[in-house]
Amino acid sequence: MVNYLDEKTYCLFEIDSKSLSRTVVRSGKKALAIKVPHALEKQTTYVLQVLVAGNTITHKIFDGKAWVMLDELKFPGADSTVGKFGMFVPGKDQVGLSQITFKPI
Numbered sequence: 001m002v003n004y005l006d007e008k009t010y011c012l013f014e015i016d017s018k019s020l021s022r023t024v025v026r027s028g029k030k031a032l033a034i035k036v037p038h039a040l041e042k043q044t045t046y047v048l049q050v051l052v053a054g055n056t057i058t059h060k061i062f063d064g065k066a067w068v069m070l071d072e073l074k075f076p077g078a079d080s081t082v083g084k085f086g087m088f089v090p091g092k093d094q095v096g097l098s099q100i101t102f103k104p105i
Helices: none
Strands: 002-006 009-015 019-026 029-037 048-053 056-062 067-074
Antiparallel strands (some): 002 009, 048 056
């Protein structure tokens, strides 16, 4: 989850065995939802890169050889870095973080 201001304003990203999904919620309403397929169906682990900078949120996935762009969300005239960044891990799923870089502007 990125750009979380409250329970009515946030960007939710989900990954499963077939795709990355994005849902933008503004004023409690789903404003934009997409599903981007990826080619890593038989993997049990995904290596993702999430870049939150200015008015852009970018997701890339590592396919074992190179970083592949999955999604880029732009908010013209807005700052995507405002709000909280977090993860929701349901059930028995696991998340491991290998690197977080924070560069204040």
